[in-house]
Amino acid sequence: MTKSAPLFNRLALIGVGLIGSSIARAARARGAVREIVATAQSAATRRRVAELGIVDQVVETNAAAVAGADLVIACVPVGVCGAVAAEIGPHLSLGATVSDVGSVKGAVIRDMAPHLPAGVQFVPAHPVAGTESSGPDAGFAALFVGRWCILTPPDGANPAAVERLAAFWRALGANVETMPAAHHDLVLAITSHLPHLIAYTIVGTADELAEVTRSEVLKFSAGGFRDFTRIAASDPTMWRDVFLANKEAVLEMLGTFNEDLSQLTRAIRRGDGDALFAHFKRTRAIRRGIVQIGQDSPAPDFGRPHPDLPVEPLPRPYAVSSDD
Numbered sequence: 001m002t003k004s005a006p007l008f009n010r011l012a013l014i015g016v017g018l019i020g021s022s023i024a025r026a027a028r029a030r031g032a033v034r035e036i037v038a039t040a041q042s043a044a045t046r047r048r049v050a051e052l053g054i055v056d057q058v059v060e061t062n063a064a065a066v067a068g069a070d071l072v073i074a075c076v077p078v079g080v081c082g083a084v085a086a087e088i089g090p091h092l093s094l095g096a097t098v099s100d101v102g103s104v105k106g107a108v109i110r111d112m113a114p115h116l117p118a119g120v121q122f123v124p125a126h127p128v129a130g131t132e133s134s135g136p137d138a139g140f141a142a143l144f145v146g147r148w149c150i151l152t153p154p155d156g157a158n159p160a161a162v163e164r165l166a167a168f169w170r171a172l173g174a175n176v177e178t179m180p181a182a183h184h185d186l187v188l189a190i191t192s193h194l195p196h197l198i199a200y201t202i203v204g205t206a207d208e209l210a211e212v213t214r215s216e217v218l219k220f221s222a223g224g225f226r227d228f229t230r231i232a233a234s235d236p237t238m239w240r241d242v243f244l245a246n247k248e249a250v251l252e253m254l255g256t257f258n259e260d261l262s263q264l265t266r267a268i269r270r271g272d273g274d275a276l277f278a279h280f281k282r283t284r285a286i287r288r289g290i291v292q293i294g295q296d297s298p299a300p301d302f303g304r305p306h307p308d309l310p311v312e313p314l315p316r317p318y319a320v321s322s323d324d
């Protein structure tokens, strides 16, 4: 990775799981900041982060982490963002930029903004990149390369602060787009939150057919079901919080989804092959569009090599991307 001139002096990471540890690794590899201070909720995670040596300093409290930082990023589940903001608010430096990485933006802004003092720049963000793994060992520096990071600055946000944070994410390899939080939540409800809900449903339904699951479903799981199980292995805390925080948009999209599912159900019941064919043709074109814009690989089954075939795996972001 090529290095850029540091954009911030001291980065404070609150939470060092998959996303926080990937930011630490990427920021260091790219020279995007001079120094990284981090903390996490449990002593075990803080100890592990220190062992990994991916930050300059590990401290015990959220308040201590933000002291003297000019960029603070909360990399915690969406449901605790408000509590974290309340803890760090009184300890933030004047002029610091405060951001987050939450998969839902409206609720995070509602919960964090009231605790942030005047003179602090609040620029919420969501890197649309991830895997089904959690914790500091799961992160890697290339996670954000070629992925989108969506910024949702509230009305009146300082344009210079927004641009500086955008430059930070670009330094980590991401493409940056800015949009209103409500629009973000609607778009992500259909592109990420609903697919995760469907994966959780299908894998749960298969599990309820216990006898089948133990034998045929697992044995004969082809790409479709296997990919669902991978998505359904995503962190339960994170996804519980996402559905609670993005309730309205998810319910709206779920309503549309149920109508479309009813139409396909009817087509199957009536033996309407033309309707099924037209639908599948349309969705295939969408998939091709995603590959064309470089957001996934055309390789079969995410490039996972068959155990008997010496196939080179794809670069990691393409091999395991599951976010949201």
Ligand code: NAP
Binding pocket: 014, 015, 016, 017, 018, 019, 020, 039, 040, 041, 042, 043, 045, 046, 062, 075, 076, 077, 078, 080, 083, 084, 101, 102, 103, 104, 126, 127, 128, 129, 130, 131, 132, 133, 134, 135, 136, 235, 238, 242, 322, 323, 324
């Ligand atoms: P993760 O691997 O589970 O890490 C969460 C981190 O937050 C852990 O270090 C945890 O500490 C810490 N934490 C929790 N509560 C805290 C508190 N009150 N104070 C300080 N630290 C606290 O989760 P993740 O996958 O990185 O997700 C983090 C955020 O990124 C979520 O908001 C999620 O919506 C968003 N996001 C996730 C993905 C994805 O694919 N995973 C993609 C994009 C965005 P302990 O380990 O000590 O509990």
